[in-house]
Amino acid sequence: MTVRVLVIGSGAREHALVLALRRDPSVTAVIAAPGNPGIGQQAELRQVDPCSAEAVVALATDVAADLVVIGPEVPLVLGIADAVRAAGFPVFGPSADAARIEGSKAFAKDVMAAAGVRTAHSEIVDNPADLDAALDRFGPTWVVKDDGLAAGKGVVVTADRRAARDHGAELLEQGHPVLLESFLDGPEVSLFCLVDGETVVPLLPAQDHKRVGDGDSGPNTGGMGAYTPLPWLPAETLTEIVEDVVKPVAAELVRRGSAFSGLLYAGLAVGSNGPAVVEFNCRFGDPETQAVLALLDSPFAELLHATATGRLAEVEPPRWKDGAAITVVLAAENYPARPRTGDVITGAEDNLDGDTLVLHAGTGQREDKALVSAGGRVLNVVGVGADLAQARERAYARLAQIKLPGSHFRTDIGATEVVIPERAVAAE
Numbered sequence: 502m503t504v505r506v507l508v509i510g511s512g513a514r515e516h517a518l519v520l521a522l523r524r525d526p527s528v529t530a531v532i533a534a535p536g537n538p539g540i541g542q543q544a545e546l547r548q549v550d551p552c553s554a555e556a557v558v559a560l561a562t563d564v565a566a567d568l569v570v571i572g573p574e575v576p577l578v579l580g581i582a583d584a585v586r587a588a589g590f591p592v593f594g595p596s597a598d599a600a601r602i603e604g605s606k607a608f609a610k611d612v613m614a615a616a617g618v619r620t621a622h623s624e625i626v627d628n629p630a631d632l633d634a635a636l637d638r639f640g641p642t643w644v645v646k647d648d649g650l651a652a653g654k655g656v657v658v659t660a661d662r663r664a665a666r667d668h669g670a671e672l673l674e675q676g677h678p679v680l681l682e683s684f685l686d687g688p689e690v691s692l693f694c695l696v697d698g699e700t701v702v703p704l705l706p707a708q709d710h711k712r713v714g715d716g717d718s719g720p721n722t723g724g725m726g727a728y729t730p731l732p733w734l735p736a737e738t739l740t741e742i743v744e745d746v747v748k749p750v751a752a753e754l755v756r757r758g759s760a761f762s763g764l765l766y767a768g769l770a771v772g773s774n775g776p777a778v779v780e781f782n783c784r785f786g787d788p789e790t791q792a793v794l795a796l797l798d799s800p801f802a803e804l805l806h807a808t809a810t811g812r813l814a815e816v817e818p819p820r821w822k823d824g825a826a827i828t829v830v831l832a833a834e835n836y837p838a839r840p841r842t843g844d845v846i847t848g849a850e851d852n853l854d855g856d857t858l859v860l861h862a863g864t865g866q867r868e869d870k871a872l873v874s875a876g877g878r879v880l881n882v883v884g885v886g887a888d889l890a891q892a893r894e895r896a897y898a899r900l901a902q903i904k905l906p907g908s909h910f911r912t913d914i915g916a917t918e919v920v921i922p923e924r925a926v927a928a929e
């Protein structure tokens with residue numbers, strides 16, 4: 502089988518998807534829309550709006566795609582996968598109906614309750630007059646979220662009631678309902694699973710670092726770095742997550758007539774009562790994917806195509822390289838508030854040297870061809886090594902060669918000792 506793959510999206514996650522696809526010998530062409538200057542070094546770029554069903558279908562037809570991979574959540578929630586599938590193309594990505602697992606917090610909570618999956622207790626506040634009484638029913642610590650797609654930036658987790666109140670009030674002022682959640686203790690795990698109906702195939706577990714500063718300080722971001730695998734996560738806990746969390750949710754979606762096809766991302770906290778779900782997402786996570794795919798040792802297009810065509814149960818499960826991988830995000834000055842853009846980036850050339858990758862997220866090209874920053878998260882540097890220490894050393898050494906005025910990054914990705922709280926309640 503040979504495949505021409507169309508990848509929709511423009512971030513470092515899509516750059517990682519493109520690179521993993523290019524390593525699959527069955528892939529004869531990769532087209533990315535709209536992509537970015539880094540992706541353009543490994544794929545043909547087409548300037549198409551990822552949220553226009555008509556434009557994406559026309560592009561899939563024009564490039565004779567054998568497989569369409571939709572990276573970001575917004576087009577999935579808008580039903581772009583449905584339109585492309587209806588036009589006869591195999592699509593890796595869920596229907597709008599199934600993508601509600603990320604797009605609608607109320608739907609996700611309902612599915613989890615029906616599936617018997619542990620998650621945070623939550624309440625939605627849509628009237629400023631109700632905010633104080635609702636805050637009194639939570640905290641400390643308070644978890645205050647924008648009840649919509651906010652790319653991680655709408656979340657405030659704080660022990661300071663006033664900060665929680667200010668964030669909730671600001672969201673309500675902007676007309677966004679507020680989701681209050683009980684705080685889940687324990688380290689976070691991101692587990693990505695290929696899902697085709699009730700067939701669930703887990704990838705390597707990873708850990709994201711969502712706060713902007715070292716030691717988990719400062720505001721939440723879309724993610725400042727990640728590493729995989731997780732040496733501190735017992736194999737039995739991983740099995741518990743697959744068997745008692747992801748499989749029941751996939752089965753419940755099938756039962757409701759909203760079968761999931763694509764990548765189901767379980768974000769969990771592994772606390773004193775065992776794993777509990779923080780969120781489900783309907784697509785690959787960013788920046789964890791950049792590290793996870795760096796260790797993939799199986800034909801990626803085959804896995805995605807099998808998922809897209811309902812044959813996931815028939816293919817060999819993914820194989821992984823030994824060792825570890827980390828992703829470190831280089832962010833623009835002022836990210837996550839109002840990132841400065843338009844600064845010249847140097848030292849990011851020759852982006853694939855085997856042990857490190859430089860993936861593009863928010864980059865652009867000036868008329869004179871200079872590479873410039875064009876977003877908050879600008880580049881991702883991935884390091885691969887025999888162990889986490891070597892992967893870190895390689896990623897940070899490569900990062901030191903890149904210059905972007907005013908930029909910042911976390912220096913402690915994958916460096917903190919992680920301890921799971923002792924189980925208060927035995928797993929059933």
Ligand code: GLY
Pocket residue numbers: 652653709723724782785786787788789
């Ligand atoms: N890693 C966070 C996200 O992809 O939503």
